Amino acid sequence: MNDMQPDQIVGEYVEHTLNFYDGSSRKILVTEIETEFPKGCLIVSRTDTSGVITHCNESFVKMSGYAREELIDQPHSILRHPDIPPAAFADLWNTLEKGEKWNGYVKNLRKDGGYYWVYVTAIPNIRNSVTQGYTSVRREPSRKKVEECIKLYPTMF
Amino acid sequence: MTYQLAISPDFKPELISDWFIFNTWFQRQWGQGVHLELHQGFDEQHQALNDKKIDIIYANPYDMSRLVREEGFIAIAKPFQKPDEAVIASHIDSGIQSLDQLTAPLTIAQADSPDVNTIGMIMIEPADIDPADIIVKGAPSYVSVAKQLINGDAQIGFFLAEAFNELSRLVKKQLQPVISSQIHMIHHALLLSPNCSEHINTVREILLSMHQDARGNEILKGLGIEYWEPMEQEDAEFMVDLMDTLIT
Known part of the structure; x- marks a missing residue:
């Protein structure tokens, strides 16, 4: 996954480095600009079992700020925001690998450095008893819950 | 043998006669007897499913999980660009x-x-x-x-x-x-029970070419469907996964 570049960013940014479970890392540039969740929409994506994006809908593309071709075949962690504690993602993967559904409130990173909050439900795509990949559906979150997460997540690092 | 066709009970009441006309056309094309049963609500339709009295169904996406994963129904077709919003x-x-x-x-x-x-x-x-x-x-x-x-x-x-x-x-x-809503991905679909598995290709061909037949096209217009497009089993499985994420 490529590092984020300053010329892609809108507004003032802060630089962070994300370290991923596979040992790789990514330089990201983060702003404080929030994009509102599109009313009445669902953001939908599918990944293979290693978390690489195989499908995404128009709302996913639009909210991410990337072009579709920049998203397909990329790790889903392209959306990872440094404010979300790694423990949340560990819980997500542990739950999915057990064949169960995971729900949670997540702040996603956009290509332009901004962010958007979502309520995520992710499930394994089980076909003939074998997990073929994962589907993730994000919907507009309760603002009250988001405010709770804004307070809670910094305590989880 | 007469097959049983069921329509999701949330169909528009003014389309009752159009579904009967559809059934008449469909069984003529297929060369098999088909009885259209319009259930009074989802409870009655689910009971018919329990009693194995449904062979072909135009199903609500909410029921797709049971139909596909528990009853072994096979996805045949979906109406072109007619999502449930x-x-x-x-x-x-x-x-x-x-x-x-x-x-x-x-x-x-x-x-x-x-x-x-x-x-x-x-x-x-x-x-x-x-x-x-x-x-x-x-x-x-x-x-x-x-x-x-x-x-x-x-x-x-x-x-x-x-x-x-x-x-x-x-x-x-x-x-x-x-x-x-602007989801674009949730829609009704036509499914066949495992009892009819030997007819999948025939039924699919009839439906997918329905709009090319003058009478068939007229019937589709009455039902508010432009044409049927193919629905693969994976499309149905994906719909089940999608609905599953929403029912929490």
Whole structure:
């Protein structure tokens, strides 16, 4: 996954480095600009079992700020925001690998450095008893819950 | 042998005769006897499913999980660009123009259409109404949902977008849409039971070429369907996964 570049960013940014479970890392540039969740929409994506994006809908593309071709075949962690504690993602993967559904409130990173909050439900795509990949559906979150997460997540690092 | 065709009970009542005409055309093309059974509600249809009395079904996406994963039904076709979208509406004088104006306790009028009601419930989640403060009032039709809003018996109502758009001008001018879904991925589908598995290709060919037949095309227009497009089993499995993420 490529590092984020300053010329892609809108507004003032802060630089962070994300370290991923596979040992790789990514330089990201983060702003404080929030994009509102599109009313009445669902953001939908599918990944293979290693978390690489195989499908995404128009709302996913639009909210991410990337072009579709920049998203397909990329790790889903392209959306990872440094404010979300790694423990949340560990819980997500542990739950999915057990064949169960995971729900949670997540702040996603956009290509332009901004962010958007979502309520995520992710499930394994089980076909003939074998997990073929994962589907993730994000919907507009309760603002009250988001405010709770804004307070809670910094305590989880 | 006569096969049993069932239509999801949330079909528009004015389309009853169109579905019978569809069935007449369909069985002539297929060369098999087909009996169209219009169930009075989802409970009756689910009972028919329990009794193995459904061979072909135009199904609500909400039922796809049971049909595909438990009963082994096979996806055949879906109507082209005819997603099930929901509209949440209020009375024009209710003061409810957006979700942030919803307050508890909240009374919701809804018809017997599980996918629309699921989408409706998801859309009101950001309003932070405690589920214990939500009162749901069932209605036999979308016109009745509208009446409940007009009479002040409910603050908001859930509508299939198509049904909301087709309300009479007189009714519609007393209502206002609060929010409309734009999901584009949830739709009804035509499925075949495992009893008919040897007929999959024949039935699929008949449906996919229906719009090319002059009479078939006319019937489709009556049903509000442009044409049938193929639906693979993986499309149905994906719909099941998608619905599963919404029912939480």
